[in-house]
Amino acid sequence: MVDRPTTRRTILTRGAAAIAALGLAGCEKITDNPFARQVLDGVGGLNRTAQEAILGSEQLAPEYEFSDVSTMFYANGSTDPDDEHYKAMAAKSFVAYKLVVDGLVERPLELTLAELRAMPARTQITRHDCVEGWSCIGQWTGTPLQGVLDRAGVKATARYVVFYCFDTMDDGDPSGPTPFYGSVDLLAARHPQTILAYDMGGKPLEVKYGAPLRLRVERQLGYKMTKYIKRIQLMEDFKDIGQGKGGYWEDSGYQWYAGI
Amino acid sequence: MSNDDAVPKGKKQHLVTLVKRHSVVVRVTHWITVLCLTMLLMSGLQIFNARPQLDFGNKTDFDHPPVAIDSDKVDGKARGYVRIGVHRFDTTGVLGMSDFEGKPTERAFPSWATLPGEQDLGTGRAIHFTFAWLFVANGLVYLVWGFATRHFRRDFVPSRFQWRHIGGEILDHARLRFPKGEKARQYNAIQKITYFLVALVLLPLLVVAGWTMSPGLDAAFPFLLHIFGGRQTARSVHFFAAFGVVLFVLVHVALVLLSGLFNNMRSMISGWYDIGQERGTHG
Numbered sequence: 001m002v003d004r005p006t007t008r009r010t011i012l013t014r015g016a017a018a019i020a021a022l023g024l025a026g027c028e029k030i031t032d033n034p035f036a037r038q039v040l041d042g043v044g045g046l047n048r049t050a051q052e053a054i055l056g057s058e059q060l061a062p063e064y065e066f067s068d069v070s071t072m073f074y075a076n077g078s079t080d081p082d083d084e085h086y087k088a089m090a091a092k093s094f095v096a097y098k099l100v101v102d103g104l105v106e107r108p109l110e111l112t113l114a115e116l117r118a119m120p121a122r123t124q125i126t127r128h129d130c131v132e133g134w135s136c137i138g139q140w141t142g143t144p145l146q147g148v149l150d151r152a153g154v155k156a157t158a159r160y161v162v163f164y165c166f167d168t169m170d171d172g173d174p175s176g177p178t179p180f181y182g183s184v185d186l187l188a189a190r191h192p193q194t195i196l197a198y199d200m201g202g203k204p205l206e207v208k209y210g211a212p213l214r215l216r217v218e219r220q221l222g223y224k225m226t227k228y229i230k231r232i233q234l235m236e237d238f239k240d241i242g243q244g245k246g247g248y249w250e251d252s253g254y255q256w257y258a259g260i
Numbered sequence: 261m262s263n264d265d266a267v268p269k270g271k272k273q274h275l276v277t278l279v280k281r282h283s284v285v286v287r288v289t290h291w292i293t294v295l296c297l298t299m300l301l302m303s304g305l306q307i308f309n310a311r312p313q314l315d316f317g318n319k320t321d322f323d324h325p326p327v328a329i330d331s332d333k334v335d336g337k338a339r340g341y342v343r344i345g346v347h348r349f350d351t352t353g354v355l356g357m358s359d360f361e362g363k364p365t366e367r368a369f370p371s372w373a374t375l376p377g378e379q380d381l382g383t384g385r386a387i388h389f390t391f392a393w394l395f396v397a398n399g400l401v402y403l404v405w406g407f408a409t410r411h412f413r414r415d416f417v418p419s420r421f422q423w424r425h426i427g428g429e430i431l432d433h434a435r436l437r438f439p440k441g442e443k444a445r446q447y448n449a450i451q452k453i454t455y456f457l458v459a460l461v462l463l464p465l466l467v468v469a470g471w472t473m474s475p476g477l478d479a480a481f482p483f484l485l486h487i488f489g490g491r492q493t494a495r496s497v498h499f500f501a502a503f504g505v506v507l508f509v510l511v512h513v514a515l516v517l518l519s520g521l522f523n524n525m526r527s528m529i530s531g532w533y534d535i536g537q538e539r540g541t542h543g
Contacts, residue, residue, distance in 0.1 A: 039390060040383070040386035040387065040390055041386075043386060043389050043390040043393060044386065044389070046393065047389055051474075051476040051477070051480070054476075054477070054480045055476055055479060055480050059479045059480055060479060061475060061478065061479045062478060062479070062482050062485060064318070068318065068319075070319050072322060072323070074320070074322060127318055127319075127475075127491065129473075129475045129491065130311070131310070131381065131385070132310035132311040132381065133307065133308070133310055133311035133473075133495060134311045134313075134315075134320035134322075134492075135318055135319055135320055135491050135492055136319060136320065137318060137319055218475070218479070219475055219476050219479045220475055220476065221475060252382065253380065253381075253382030253383060254381075254382045254385070255382070255385065255386065259474060259475060259476025259477075260389065260473075260474040260475075260476055260477070
């Protein structure tokens, strides 16, 4: 092998230095390093791009048998919203509940639970994967989000579906508890398994699981599946909501794309 | 050595015989792998800490996990445990309960082993995926090159002669007698088998088990779940395979130290390895 030390060595040294810098950046407080932060955020985008290239719009998350359903489905995040209006509705089986659909739509909607239940329904037994690493299997029934979006008529400029919720997260913010919200893109929103679920195991959702209406986005992690939905807004961008990352958990440091 | 009359009795004269042991691809990919595995291990332990238990199948057993790291309070003092089935081992100070910024804290793996040091799942995941991409890209370069140049065939498959003498080689290894001279020109059988298993079995298994934890990839490639028999099994395999890599690295580094740190480091940095022929042996 003939050695050409200058050129190759220079390239290798520079490459090694760049990689080492990235490595060292990881050992520091990484969130304080703008370059490292940029790299990490970039990788979040790369995960999304790569999975979208592999995943068709129709490929389904695996579905399971009824006998696979978890005996104890773990409930985390908020399990009992404090909101007075919510509590009053919950006390009366959510008969007064109305889902608001607005933003970049032709026809803003207000849908009661009865109206949602009258729409086409889908029942699916799926695995719920939490970002923490655990999994539970549950049976969900709800109406495909796609149908609700079509009924409202999504404008061409809309790119994201933002979900506003009744629950708040008390994360020590001096200005008070933070309202919970989340978002998905239209690819996830229009997926056949993406439903607004009102039943679990054939019974109306319990409060701890997100009554009266929660999102199921089966090809992503649990933190995308907002509970206690009160309003759906079609938007071009979510940068002006919360801290601009597209959801409560995203604002707290999780990646927006949660297919991994 | 008996016919070595040029050398005073009792003294061996060491002749430096440098051979080109590692190609540039092996050296560069080796050190990128070292960086990646370090970052992946530490960020992986951070992620594991979010749910420090291991399960099998597709579901988590919250009440009776097969393997778990946990803690409880005895007389007001926190104790850390590793639980395997019904057995419980006190690991206070390292696993389950350890000091974080001077205060005893209930956490599975201690702060010094995780990245970031504090509990921060989001950043841990971001670091893990960053180095996972680098690791896979780097690994692909290595694998493609290794097959294309017949590096694996040549260097990772023991010769018939080596298979026949593997018993003696194991004994030599146990006595920490390392081959020199002509025999050191190639990897010995134990090295070949080990590198084969780590580079071509264990590390790819680790990657595929990692993919299986992704709900997106499970939708794209449902067979991933069938390979392992469930997402939680894949998670456990990922963990134990990482543990296997740690064991390999410990033995690997120990043998590097015992068989000549300088020579080994030189060969993995510059490529040149001294097979240390003793004068007289080959006269």
